[in-house]
Amino acid sequence: xxxxxxxxxxxxxxxxxxxxxxxxxxxxxxxxxxxxxxxxxxxxxxxxxxxxxxxxxxxxxxxxxxxxxxxxxxxxxxxxxxxxxxxxxxxxxxxxxxxxxxxxxxxxxxxxxxxxxxxxxxxxxxxxxxxxxxxxxxxxxxxxxxxxxxxxxxxxxxxxxxxxxxxxxxxxxxxxxxxxxxxxxxxxxxxxxxxxxxxxxxxxxxxxxxxxxxxxxxxxxxxxxxxxxxxxxxxxxxxxxxxxxxxxxxxxxxxxxxxxxxxxxxxxxxxxxxxxxxxxxxxxxxxxxxxxxxxxxxxxxxxxxxxxxxxxxxxxxxxxxxxxxxxxxxxxxxxxxxxxxxxxxxxxxxxxxxxxxxxxxxxxxxxxxxxxxxxxxxxxxxxxxxxxxxxxxxxxxxxxxxxxxxxxxx
Amino acid sequence: xxxxxxxxxxxxxxxxxxxxxxxxxxxxxxxxxxxxxxxxxxxxxxxxxxxxxxxxxxxxxxxxxxxxxxxxxxxxxxxxxxxxxxxxxxxxxxxxxxxxxxxxxxxxxxxxxxxxxxxxxxxxxxxxxxxxxxxxxxxxxxxxxxxxxxxxxxxxxxxxxxxxxxxxxxxxxxxxxxxxxxxxxxxxxxxxxxxxxxxxxxxxxxxxxxxxxxxxxxxxxxxxxxxxxxxxxxxxxxxxxxxxxxxxxxxxxxxxxxxxxxxxxxxxxxxxxxxxxxxxxxxxxxxxxxxxxxxxxxxxxxxxxxxxxxxxxxxxxxxxxxxxxxxxxxxxxxxxxxxxxxxxxxxxxxxxxxxxxxxxxxxxxxxxxxxxxxxxxxxxxxxxxxxxxxxxxxxxxxxxxxxxxxxxxx
Numbered sequence: 001x002x003x004x005x006x007x008x009x010x011x012x013x014x015x016x017x018x019x020x021x022x023x024x025x026x027x028x029x030x031x032x033x034x035x036x037x038x039x040x041x042x043x044x045x046x047x048x049x050x051x052x053x054x055x056x057x058x059x060x061x062x063x064x065x066x067x068x069x070x071x072x073x074x075x076x077x078x079x080x081x082x083x084x085x086x087x088x089x090x091x092x093x094x095x096x097x098x099x100x101x102x103x104x105x106x107x108x109x110x111x112x113x114x115x116x117x118x119x120x121x122x123x124x125x126x127x128x129x130x131x132x133x134x135x136x137x138x139x140x141x142x143x144x145x146x147x148x149x150x151x152x153x154x155x156x157x158x159x160x161x162x163x164x165x166x167x168x169x170x171x172x173x174x175x176x177x178x179x180x181x182x183x184x185x186x187x188x189x190x191x192x193x194x195x196x197x198x199x200x201x202x203x204x205x206x207x208x209x210x211x212x213x214x215x216x217x218x219x220x221x222x223x224x225x226x227x228x229x230x231x232x233x234x235x236x237x238x239x240x241x242x243x244x245x246x247x248x249x250x251x252x253x254x255x256x257x258x259x260x261x262x263x264x265x266x267x268x269x270x271x272x273x274x275x276x277x278x279x280x281x282x283x284x285x286x287x288x289x290x291x292x293x294x295x296x297x298x299x300x301x302x303x304x305x306x307x308x309x310x311x312x313x314x315x316x317x318x319x320x321x322x323x324x325x326x327x328x329x330x331x332x333x334x335x336x337x338x339x340x341x342x343x344x345x346x347x348x349x350x351x352x353x354x355x356x357x358x359x360x361x362x363x364x365x366x367x368x369x370x371x372x373x374x375x376x377x378x379x380x381x382x383x384x385x386x387x388x389x390x391x392x393x394x395x396x397x398x399x400x401x402x403x404x405x406x407x408x409x410x
Numbered sequence: 411x412x413x414x415x416x417x418x419x420x421x422x423x424x425x426x427x428x429x430x431x432x433x434x435x436x437x438x439x440x441x442x443x444x445x446x447x448x449x450x451x452x453x454x455x456x457x458x459x460x461x462x463x464x465x466x467x468x469x470x471x472x473x474x475x476x477x478x479x480x481x482x483x484x485x486x487x488x489x490x491x492x493x494x495x496x497x498x499x500x501x502x503x504x505x506x507x508x509x510x511x512x513x514x515x516x517x518x519x520x521x522x523x524x525x526x527x528x529x530x531x532x533x534x535x536x537x538x539x540x541x542x543x544x545x546x547x548x549x550x551x552x553x554x555x556x557x558x559x560x561x562x563x564x565x566x567x568x569x570x571x572x573x574x575x576x577x578x579x580x581x582x583x584x585x586x587x588x589x590x591x592x593x594x595x596x597x598x599x600x601x602x603x604x605x606x607x608x609x610x611x612x613x614x615x616x617x618x619x620x621x622x623x624x625x626x627x628x629x630x631x632x633x634x635x636x637x638x639x640x641x642x643x644x645x646x647x648x649x650x651x652x653x654x655x656x657x658x659x660x661x662x663x664x665x666x667x668x669x670x671x672x673x674x675x676x677x678x679x680x681x682x683x684x685x686x687x688x689x690x691x692x693x694x695x696x697x698x699x700x701x702x703x704x705x706x707x708x709x710x711x712x713x714x715x716x717x718x719x720x721x722x723x724x725x726x727x728x729x730x731x732x733x734x735x736x737x738x739x740x741x742x743x744x745x746x747x748x749x750x751x752x753x754x755x756x757x758x759x760x761x762x763x764x765x766x767x768x769x770x771x772x773x774x775x776x777x778x779x780x781x782x783x784x785x786x787x788x789x790x791x792x793x794x795x796x797x798x799x800x801x802x803x804x805x806x807x808x809x810x811x812x813x814x815x816x817x818x819x820x
Contacts, residue, residue, distance in 0.1 A: 058744035060752045060768070091740060093753075093769045126737030127770040235741055313723070314815055321816025327536030330501060331645055334468035342470045343503075358470070359503045360537040399809050405724055406731025 009172055010266050012273075013180070016169020017151035021180040021205040023047060023245030027148035028157030031138035033086040033131055040084045040138035041157030043201055044111055044148075048077040049243035052214035053119070054221050056238040062090035063100040064120045065239060071104070074116035076210025078243055081119045081201055082107040082139060083158050085186075089122040089130050090236040099130045106139045123160055123186065123199055123237050151184065158186040158199055161404060164281050168273035170266045174250040174259040179206045181266050185274040187238075187281075200225065200240040200274055206263060207246040208253040215255070216264050217242050224271035227303060227392040228279040229311040240271075279393035280376075284400030288376045289319055292391050295346075295383040301338035302383075302390030308336045309379060310394035319377055320396035324368035326354040329379060339385055346382040350374075419582055420676050422683075423590070426579020427561035431590040431615035433457055433655030437558035438567030441548035443496040443541055450494045450548035451567030453611055454521055454558075458487040459653035462624035463529070464631050466648040472500035473510040474530045475649060481514070484526035486620025488653055491529045491611055492517040492549060493568050495596075499532040499540050500646040509540045516549045533570055533596065533609055533647050561594065568596040568609055571814060574691050578683035580676045584660040584669040589616045591676050595684040597648075597691075610635065610650040610684055616673060617656040618663040625665070626674050627652050634681035637713060637802040638689040639721040650681075689803035690785075694810030698786045699729055702801050705756075705793040711748035712793075712800030718746045719789060720804035729787055730806035734778035736764040739789060749795055756792040760784075 019026050023045050028038035051072050055065055071078065082103065089096050100120055108115040122130070142148065155165040166185040171178060187198030208216075217240065225240060253263050280288040291310045296302035309315055312332040318325035326347045333345060347355040350371040352363050371377070429436050438451035461482055465475055481488065492513065499506050510530055518525040532540070552558065565575040576595040581588060597608030618626075627650065635650060663673050690698040701720045706712035719725055722742040728735035736757045743755060757765040760781040762773050781787070 058741065059750060060740055060744040060755075091737070091765070091768055091770060126740070127765075236744065313811075317812055317815035320812065323816070327501070330470055330536070331468065334470040334646065340469060345470075355501070355537075358501055360501060397812060397815075399812050401723075402727055402730065402807060402809050402812060405727035405807075406733070 009262065010269060011171045013169035013171055016180065016182055017167045018043060018154070018182040018184045018201060018203045019149060019151045020169050020182045021203045021245060022247035023049070023205055024203045025149045026154040027142060027150050028153040029138050029142050031134040033084065033134050037159065038153055038157035039086045040135065040142060041154040042083070042107070042142050043081045043154065043203065043243070045079050045243055045245050047245055048079055048117060049245045050208055050210045050213050051076060051078040051241065051243050052210055052217045053239055053241040054217060056235060058236050060236050062088050062122060062237045063092060063096035064089055064122045065237065066097065067100040067104055068119040068121060068239065071116045071119050077117055078119050079113040079117040080107055080111045081121065081241055083121045083199065084130070084135055085158050085160055086124040087122060087128055087130050088124045088126050088237050090126040092127070092129055095129060099132055102132060103135055103139065106136050110139050110143045119241055121199060121237070121239060123158065126236065155184050160186065161283055162186050162281055164277070166274055166277040166281070168270045170269050172262055172266045174206060174248065174253065174263060177248045177250040179248045179250060179263065180204065181270045183270045183274050185278055187278045198225065198238050198278055202240065202242040202267070202270060204242070204244045205246065205248040206244050206253055207248060207250050208244050212254045213242060213244055216267055220264060220268045220271050223303065223390070224268060224275045227307060228275045229307060229392070229394045276393050279395050282395030283404045284398040285395030286398055287319060287396045289316070289394045289396065290376065290378045290391060291381065292378060293381045293383065294389045295385060296388030296390065297339040297386040298388040299390050300388070302388040303392060304336050305333055305338050305381065305383065306390050306392035308332045309381070310392045313397055316394065316397035319372060320398050322369045322372035324349050324352070324354060324363070324365060324372060329381070330355065333381065340383050341385050344384045346384065348380040350378055419672065420679060421581045423579035423581055426590065426592055427577045428453060428564070428592040428594050428611060428613045429559060429561045430579050430592045431613045431655060432657035433459070433615055434613045435559050436564040437552060437560050438563040439548050439552050441544040443494065443544050447569065448563055448567035449496045450545065450552060451564040452517070452552050453491045453564065453613065455489050455653055455655050457655055458489055458527060459655045460618055460620045460623050461486060461488040461651065461653050462620055462627045463649055463651045464627060466645060468646050470646050472498050472532060472647045473502055473506040474499055474532050475647065476507065477510040477514055478529040478531060478649065481526045481529050487527060488529050489523040489527040490517055490521045491531065491651055493531045493533070493609065494540070494545055495568050495570055496534040497532060497538055497540050498534045498536050498647050500536040502537070502539055505539060509542055512542060513545055513549065516546050520549050520553045529651055531609060531647070531649060533568065536646065565594050570596065571693055572596050572691055576684055576687040576691070578680045580679050582672055582676045584616060584658065584663065584673060587658045587660040589658045589660060589673065590614060591680045593680045593684050595688055597688045608635065608648050608688055612650065612652040612677070612680060614652070614654045615656065615658040616654050616663055617658060617660050618654050622664045623652060623654055626677055630674065630678045630681050633713065633800070634678060634685045637717060638685045639717055639802070639804045686803050689805050692805030693814045694808040695805030696808055697729060697806045699726070699804050699806065700786065700788045700801060701791065702788060703791045703793065704799045705795060706798030706800065707749040707796040708798040709800050710798070712798040713802060714746050715743055715748050715791065715793065716800050716802035718742045719791070720802045723807055726804065726807035729782060730808050732779045732782035734759050734762070734764060734773070734775060734782060739791070740765065743791065750793050751795050754794045756794065758790040760788055
């Protein structure tokens, strides 16, 4: 079955969320760490769910990452994920680690599950101690709160400089059983290939063992969350956690299951949708930029070149200024170590060819400017040296990026 | 002799320039490619000068680079360097190469020297053909022009988005003979480690063979021009060319000459001074940022970490906003593959310690903000894993960077 055919049998659920898959609830509360918005949220599964996660590659990692890794390592199962925003519990030393364990313990009591079934995570300012009294009373409040079947209230609780909520949901049939995958994400700055200040939580009712879930997540992360960049920095707190309740009662998924690639594709669509929403919501951004590279020596090199282009401040400002400046694109192409033929590169901006065999072709500047006014802009590059393809996503660089980051203490 | 002692015997010549060393003249003219400012310049040496050069690492290279490489490869000697600004002669295919050869030929006639004694170089917009009639009449005019002993008029001719002229000059004694090194540079955007839209020309009256001059230049470039970043992109046109007239009549310099390291230090000071001026003049910049890393596993890794910090958009905006945001600095430190100990990093902003053993130390935000208002800001990092040291230079990221780059067609 080709990917196109697989995609056909995957349906996007428009208002779906992390509570669409069977077994999951979620919600958020306001603990007053932040002035107004919810700042503590939880996802709960009524059975122990197969779980897997990927983490930031920054060797400087916040305390909750160590605690969550420990939880998942125990059995590969989780029932609750508890997240606070406003404070990253990063660079907080031994006290920070103690606090993360305490947050896990309190959560395990509130949800009445073993401690190692709880993941904790934090996002916000680095280098300050958690206000544990607020966190702990928030944890107590959250489970009993009326709104605890409200993905939006959870989503609000994990936002920092985000300006929009980020949900995604897809459905497919796995051996005749309906399987749903829901996801939520936060992140708008410090976003880069290897997962910068971004968090994403994926839920599914698929039946799958933790090790295969990990395999699917790792594979998919590589071409989705690791292909977005806002400003090239990699935070200390990022993670993507996926929980699978098994409630759809399909035959356990594994790489030899006939619907394995369908499930992986569904997971990939969910992650790609969230990744693009993060890129679109880059700090100060007005546009989503998608770069699609083909003709590379390998898929990996195509992805590397795509990321270099979409991460170039000069390309990002040109898109902001609706300037079809392919000169900056070719400069970015030459800035990686990917194999290229300097005399044989093609570039199109949208459907407008601007460079063919590394030489300018005439195009209407007016038409190009008009195209660049769109909220989604695609740049196509053909390196003409092989069969590798890859995409990456980012956003334009604007006055507001400077305004937000010259003022916000992360 | 220690570096400190060497430095003592090197004197900065305050108003010195590329025409301070014996044998050199320079000037610029207005060919009307640009609206107002000089746009064609030349440096001339009245004897064949030992010459060496380093070039952009971008595999997509502009036509004049091929021609200049050919000239220097012939004998390692140059008498004239001719530069135009406003048009980079890049991505211009066969016609572009022909034009670069034609520019060299006309220059060799104007200065009455063999073609392979002429280097040509271009900077400006990519993808447009040179206006050869203007370039060629400019070349004819330049040698006879009254102002042809005017380093400023040459400097003006090589500027693009630069807002200030960039000269440097140092003197030292080599076997009792006075040796002068002068330099000039342009560049303010697309500046990155591996020499982005930047040009620099160094002259000296030292007596040195081309191969040793190349050795000295390559060594020095690595810790000066390759340690600056404005926006992380690498252009198609960059080069540093050095010419040595030999007129100071010192014994030929080579690595075993007692004053070799003194000469290399003098060259290094010249290049560092120019590199810092380029970083300070980054598009829209209001501040020079210097990052000094020590305690790295090697000098190379120290340099890599320093560049990562100074290239971080988040650090750059924080400095612009006078926000002592060490959280962003530690995030950048973790974003390279350099060896670090996540629990043992020290960070100071100016002389204000902000992080010790990876944990926040109290500091006065007010005092830090006051310090960050300076036009030169230094960030000190101790990785505490080895003896490696290294510096890098960049600038803050401002509203004006966005304004300039959302509009300027490079």
